[in-house]
Amino acid sequence: MLSFTEENYLKALVQLTVFEEDRPEVGVNKLAETLTVKPATVSDMVRKLKDKSLVNYEKYGKISLTKKGSLAGMMVIRRHRLWETFLHNKLDFTWDEVHELAEDLEHIHSKKLINRLDQYLDYPEFDPHGDAIPNSEGEIMIPFRKTLSEVNEGEKCRIVAVKDNSTEFLQYVDKIGLQMQDEITVTAKEEFDSLTTIQHKKNSLVVSPKFADNIFVICAKCLKAKECNCYA
Amino acid sequence: MLSFTEENYLKALVQLTVFEEDRPEVGVNKLAETLTVKPATVSDMVRKLKDKSLVNYEKYGKISLTKKGSLAGMMVIRRHRLWETFLHNKLDFTWDEVHELAEDLEHIHSKKLINRLDQYLDYPEFDPHGDAIPNSEGEIMIPFRKTLSEVNEGEKCRIVAVKDNSTEFLQYVDKIGLQMQDEITVTAKEEFDSLTTIQHKKNSLVVSPKFADNIFVICAKCLKAKECNCYA
DNA sequence: AAATATAGTTAGATAAGCCTAACAATTATA
DNA sequence: TATAATTGTTAGGCTTATCTAACTATATTT
Numbered sequence: 001m002l003s004f005t006e007e008n009y010l011k012a013l014v015q016l017t018v019f020e021e022d023r024p025e026v027g028v029n030k031l032a033e034t035l036t037v038k039p040a041t042v043s044d045m046v047r048k049l050k051d052k053s054l055v056n057y058e059k060y061g062k063i064s065l066t067k068k069g070s071l072a073g074m075m076v077i078r079r080h081r082l083w084e085t086f087l088h089n090k091l092d093f094t095w096d097e098v099h100e101l102a103e104d105l106e107h108i109h110s111k112k113l114i115n116r117l118d119q120y121l122d123y124p125e126f127d128p129h130g131d132a133i134p135n136s137e138g139e140i141m142i143p144f145r146k147t148l149s150e151v152n153e154g155e156k157c158r159i160v161a162v163k164d165n166s167t168e169f170l171q172y173v174d175k176i177g178l179q180m181q182d183e184i185t186v187t188a189k190e191e192f193d194s195l196t197t198i199q200h201k202k203n204s205l206v207v208s209p210k211f212a213d214n215i216f217v218i219c220a221k222c223l224k225a226k227e228c229n230c231y232a
Numbered sequence: 233m234l235s236f237t238e239e240n241y242l243k244a245l246v247q248l249t250v251f252e253e254d255r256p257e258v259g260v261n262k263l264a265e266t267l268t269v270k271p272a273t274v275s276d277m278v279r280k281l282k283d284k285s286l287v288n289y290e291k292y293g294k295i296s297l298t299k300k301g302s303l304a305g306m307m308v309i310r311r312h313r314l315w316e317t318f319l320h321n322k323l324d325f326t327w328d329e330v331h332e333l334a335e336d337l338e339h340i341h342s343k344k345l346i347n348r349l350d351q352y353l354d355y356p357e358f359d360p361h362g363d364a365i366p367n368s369e370g371e372i373m374i375p376f377r378k379t380l381s382e383v384n385e386g387e388k389c390r391i392v393a394v395k396d397n398s399t400e401f402l403q404y405v406d407k408i409g410l411q412m413q414d415e416i417t418v419t420a421k422e423e424f425d426s427l428t429t430i431q432h433k434k435n436s437l438v439v440s441p442k443f444a445d446n447i448f449v450i451c452a453k454c455l456k457a458k459e460c461n462c463y464a
Numbered sequence: 465a466a467a468t469a470t471a472g473t474t475a476g477a478t479a480a481g482c483c484t485a486a487c488a489a490t491t492a493t494a
Numbered sequence: 495t496a497t498a499a500t501t502g503t504t505a506g507g508c509t510t511a512t513c514t515a516a517c518t519a520t521a522t523t524t
Contacts, residue, residue: 027502040504
């Protein structure tokens with residue numbers, strides 16, 4: 001049985017090596033930063049995870065997940081995202097409130113519980129932030145998507161997810177009126193200060209690069225995104 | 233913020249001093265036994281709880297809850313019983329499965345979460361085992377009830393709760409066909425071996441004293457039980 | 465009241481997770 | 495390539511929650 005802490009290490013590793021970066025390995029410092037602990041702590045812990053065959057690691061080398069570790073991490077993410085969906089869909093929590101609560105709920109281990117919850121929610125594919133929910137085998141759809149920053153001028157796209165799950169960011173998205181599945185068009189990209197202007201419904205909005213980096217979209221051109229899905 | 237462990241100590245103390253015994257204090261050994269830890273461990277922990285003003289305690293004395301400790305313990309029990317009700321009513325878990333899962337869920341602290349859950353469940357008064365659920369102020373109805381063992385020969389009563397929440401006991405109750413709110417009549421009490429014979433629907437059942445001690449009933453005579461309720 | 469039994473305490477250990485401070489290895493750069 | 499910067503490791507400490515073993519206080523019984 002994995003501890004609360006071990007699970008958080010594995011979850012962070014999945015996030016860093018599967019979701020965020022394309023390289024399936026990560027250094028001690030990066031992991032420490034993600035978990036807001038000191039590198040010394042990670043050094044110790046990674047040795048422990050290696051002993052349990054959850055990660056591959058050699059002194060002074062990079063950290064990567066074994067199949068076992070990856071599955072365990074993926075299950076934590078499955079639980080997290082299912083609870084988020086429950087809180088949002090059934091208990092009417094706003095999308096900026098659910099992440100923090102799910103940080104605790106994700107550590108409840110019962111497989112039966114989580115599968116019942118999945119059923120109760122009618123097998124949702126995405127959580128309230130637009131992230132795919134791994135299935136009970138730990139497989140996840142990786143949708144073909146990019147950040148708003150990567151969209152070319154003139155292109156039309158659909159907002160499908162957010163990268164940053166912080167309250168501050170999510171409330172800001174609410175404030176300017178954007179919602180998941182909304183269609184937008186990039187009308188201008190300013191070279192000088194990297195501001196992006198988008199057309200959304202009847203309004204024209206100007207967003208910062210920091211903002212645009214944290215919005216995931218699927219472009220009109222590849223709306224057959226479903227066909228591009230793959231499993232991690 | 234209380235730790236997982238501290239909460240379990242407080243919960244056990246509420247159970248021992250409010251629900252089970254009438255004396256509002258308990259010894260180190262008894263508490264240790266309840267928590268399945270060694271008395272030495274309790275000795276240490278109780279000192280820590282005293283420092284936090286959660287219990288009253290003097291060396292070699294008895295342990296009792298302060299108002300603060302009692303409220304905290306009651307909230308753990310509220311969370312436990314609401315989660316049990318959720319698991320049973322919404323996720324279709326059987327009554328013998330819910331206790332164990334709720335042991336983990338009860339430690340999720342968010343007051344907002346638990347109050348939303350309460351609302352979602354339509355403010356249930358009792359959990360699946362017939363135990364009253366403390367309200368958001370930590371108040372609880374103590375129903376006027378007794379164990380089946382205490383019922384006199386010839387008396388009619390209604391099953392309202394079980395004392396033992398173990399899978400084994402609950403499955404046994406299921407097996408012999410008893411359900412909460414069922415009416416039964418004590419038709420015989422054998423002096424020699426303390427077996428109790430009850431009439432239940434069309435059947436006559438013989439139950440052991442161990443069994444009868446773990447079934448709570450309200451007698452026909454005092455069916456105005458609601459009027460006898462008090463708050464702890 | 466003395467002897468015994470029960471109940472409770474203390475001291476010293478251990479394991480998990482974290483820290484700081486000092487050091488070592490690796491990588492980048494002049 | 496030598497030096498500097500970055501990255502990672504080790505040693506030693508701290509806290510929480512637990513244990514065992516030895517001891518002490520209180521309660522019961524003869």
